[in-house]
Amino acid sequence: MxxxxxxxxxxxxxxxxxxxxxxxxxxxxxxxxxxxxxxxxxxxxxxxxxxxxxxxxxxxxxxxxxxxxxxxxxxxxxxxxxxxxxxxxxxxxxxxADLIIAVPQGWVDVNTLDDLDAAAAAFRRKHGFRLRIATKYHRLVREFLREQGVADYQIVDSQGATEGTVKNETAEAIADITSTGETLRANGLKILDDGLIHASQxxxxxxxxxxxxxxxxxxxxxxxxxxxx
Ligand SMILES: Nc1ncnc2c1ncn2[C@@H]1O[C@H](COP(=O)(O)OP(=O)(O)OP(=O)(O)O)[C@@H](O)[C@H]1O
Ligand SMILES: O=P(O)(O)OC[C@H]1O[C@H](OP(=O)(O)OP(=O)(O)O)[C@H](O)[C@@H]1O
Missing domain, CATH: 3.40.190.10 (Periplasmic binding protein-like II)
Structure with a gap:
């Protein structure tokens, strides 16, 4: 069999x-x-x-x-x-569905991974801890950000309702699956221009x-x- x-x-x-x-x-x-x-x-x-x-x-x-x-x-x-x-x-x-990295729409100067890298360094200087990215895709996010040269962040685990973590102030950015984009919009988030990690099917x-x-x-x-x- x-x-x-x-x-x-x-x-x-x-x-x-x-x-x-x-x-x-x-x-x-x-x-x-x-x-x-x-x-x-x-x-x-x-x-x-x-x-x-x-x-x-x-x-x-x-x-x-x-x-x-x-x-x-x-x-x-x-x-x-x-x-x-x-x-x-x-x-x-x-x-x-696309696995993407998204940040708050209000971060008007952050539209690319380079911007995120700069924002992460500034965030650490200001707050004394690393910018938090909420996701359940730990491996894919780590590999992607390593390849793209973004280092100054930490992953916080989120197994569901990940888009809500930014409003709830348990993360500054998220990496999650999106299909229509509705959930991202409803939670005031925008996808980075070069933030596509994997197009899944x-x-x-x-x-x-x-x-x-x-x-x-x-x-x-x-x-x-x-x-x-
Ligand atoms: N809009 C979407 N939201 C979430 N996952 C989606 C969506 N569209 C397609 N997918 C895909 O569906 C798969 C996840 O399916 P599902 O949630 O059933 O898996 P699971 O985590 O094993 O579920 P469970 O543990 O509850 O049985 C992923 O490959 C994901 O990319
Ligand atoms: O782009 P959209 O069409 O809005 O879809 C994306 C949303 O759908 C999935 O959540 P799901 O409801 O499957 O539950 P989950 O949070 O447990 O993954 C995914 O995690 C997003 O939250």
Whole structure:
């Protein structure tokens, strides 16, 4: 059996079912609405596993599932050296969202990462501590800011309602996912001109752990043929 991990709820789950269904592979929840059991119609040898989108990267890397659908942002955030542990088989064209850095609209002189760097140095001199960036994307934000030469900041963890941290004065800037931009606007924040960290979308991945049988490798080839990827 090839184990396929799919997000267990919401839009990502439904659109994943639609994407496979449009290619002749039927995925569905098999139990009651609240039960996380799945079934596959129209293709033998695949087992559907319903999981939290955030856990799918780790399960792929561990070899507990062979294939998985999740956001490209989550794979990069959850796995160090992600591309040595999983491989992208197909971008799926939904679940699009941008991971960005945003600052208060009132910071009229701060529009770029260079401006942020200067503001961060000034902030530290004035307040005696580093400018705080609230995010749940610790790895991606650290890597991005290191590459861009911004150093004088600290990350504060925020697992939800991240845009509210600035008004609540627990952070000066944020890094989060945005799609329509409504939440940023409603919280008086603006995206830095060069503040796009990653443009994410739902993606089908395979794990690269070397624990596959010949039969499983052949099964993946057959599936790729059916899906046209
Ligand atoms: N508007 C949006 N807001 C949040 N995430 C979005 C949005 N649009 C697309 N996504 C993507 O959806 C994925 C997150 O999905 P979800 O919140 O179900 O994951 P999760 O954190 O594992 O959830 P849970 O732990 O509650 O099961 C990410 O890849 C993210 O980029
Ligand atoms: O650009 P927009 O269309 O306004 O969407 C972006 C918002 O949606 C997400 O939050 P979600 O409601 O999924 O909950 P979360 O805060 O737990 O991530 C994300 O974290 C942003 O807050």
């Amino acid at each position: 090839l184990k396929l991990g799919v997000p267990s709820k919401g839009r990502l789950m439904e659109k994943t079912f639609d994407w496979f269904g449009a290619r002749g592979v039927g995925l569905r929840k098999s139990g009651s609405d609240r039960e996380y059991a799945g079934a596959v119609d129209g293709f033998d040898g695949i087992e559907l596993v319903l999981l939290s989108a955030g856990e799918i990267p780790r399960e792929l890397a561990a070899g507990n599932i062979h294939l998985g659908v999740t956001g490209s942002d989550l794979v990069r955030e959850k796995l160090a050296n992600w591309d040595s542990r999983v491989a992208e088989l197909a971008p799926m064209g939904f679940g699009g 739902a993606t089908l991945f395979r794990g690269l752990r070397n624990n596959w049988t010949d039969e499983q490798r052949a099964k993946l080839k057959a599936l790729q043929l059916v899906l046209g990827i």
